[in-house]
Amino acid sequence: MSELIGKTESLCPECLKTIPAEKIAEGDKVYLVKTCPDHGTFKVLIWRGVEDYKDLERYSCVKSKPEKIAVKNSGTCPEVCGLCPDHIQHTCLVVLEVTNGCNLKCPICFASANERYKFHPSLEEIRKMFQTIVEYVKHPIAVQISGGEPTIRDDLPDIVKMGKSMGVDYIEVNTNGVRLAEDINYLQKIKDAGVDSLYFSFDGITGDVFLKTCGKDLLDTKLKALENCQKVGMGVTLVVVVSRNVNFHQIGDIIQFAKKWIPTVKGVHFQPLSYFGRYPSMPRDDDRVLLPDLLKAIEEQTKGELRADNFIPTSCANVHCDAKSMSILMEDGTLFPLTQRALGPPRETSQIAKKTRQEICDLWRYIEDSISSSSEEDLDGTWLGFIQRAKTHYLTVSTMPFQDVWNVETERLRNCCIHTVTPDGRLIPFCLFNINSINGKTLYRHEIFSKYRKG
């Protein structure tokens, strides 16, 4: 029994040509089936749970077109991107890559760092990218400085100051933390320069995990980096690249670990391994960690402390792109989830993009600072105490599986709100920017960045 539940377009994994695709429900699985006239038919598993897949449409928000776009003509998505008039969501987070160099050489890397050519833009080139951002994105503007490894740049504090002085409201740095573990002064410098938080790759709680994902045991380094963040008061989101046979079984333990590091740790972001950049092998359906698989694992491995039902789409991107939960850490050490699918979709969906930008900028803080208590009041067991606690003791657990050449849907690309800024003045959906064919050819990343190579 198979049922056609949707039509879209995708890319040919061989030649990257845009080809028609159908979403087919078979049993309780949803597949994307696409045929390239030259390279044949591809069938890829994209979801487990057909009813769940359909039900999520309720969370779809009122889309809001970006006000300014770099590409004038429509009808060329996704080949000519920049964004174009077909795009139907604002930018919520801009990814700005400041190098493709790295102080690690991980077997898994979406950016294919340290390969082929050196992309290491000058301060002037970076200034132009910030200029694109402030011209095209509405306030509050949230930027993730990424790479490569941004902390290999000694001028990172200058880059951060430049962005803030040009009007960027919030800056997070995507980092492996190696330099921040070794050099607390550098960490202090980037904090003083205006870095609001770290997007800190943290794949597991045992050394063997890092051996597999990074090629060496980095556990002590990661812990040292966290300690340093605690010392200087830098907020951290732990980013976990989830892979079936590497760390899938540690999902629950990582959440428990994160709880111990609250309030330094603000969130855990699970990033199922996607098949672009450097990846070890051709994907099999069984290897893929789909969004529903991840939520199920969280529920099982936290023994129901967080349930799949506690995860809702942000409604900003496509409803099948992401899910997040928000919880307060109670006095007894358990998570109290505030989010619940049963409560239904947001009532106010027209300003979602703005709201999401604000939430990113507030480090997903749940409560305003304005409510405070007089010092003589006893807060134990009171609602005022609960509120005071909620200001700092919270944890956002989220996930956003990237789209790769196998499972990409143009409809989801047009919904995308996380965009990479390019030195030639464009904003391109992050997944699309990174997608590469099985031969390693990209539509955007290498084509654009290699033009600005420094060797």
Added chain:
Amino acid sequence: MEIKIPNEVMELIGKRGIKEDDVKDVIETAESSNKKIVMGNRNLAKKIIGQATVYVDYELEKGLLKKHATVKSAYSHRLMLGEIVNATDKSDWVCAHCNEPALYGHVAMTYMQVTRNGPAVVCPKCKDSWVEEYLATKTLAAVEGLFEKKRA
């Protein structure tokens, strides 16, 4: 019973999402049951309407033929009030129902299955309690807002 709601109070209760009819309902119910607390000619009454407990703070003048109420303020919360935890300090309020002095104390308040205490005016004899405006519009509103975040 004549109920007067001055313009500035109308504006305030509008902002707080409270309907004029609910305000009248609270006052009329309190005046017929005498369940309220009083301080001179000032009255504080409450009633559960839908999912909210609506409070009205009003002044009362007894005319020859009918009473005149002037609404000073109205507010609401959605937490449910439970048991009185303690009653410690004297207050200037008097419970109209039993005519005993009401006290300041703490009451269990529950929202979304979480229970915490909060300060309230309590009548230990009637086992009733009233949340004051500052708490309802600040702390409790923040609690409700926090839990509402999950929706949007």
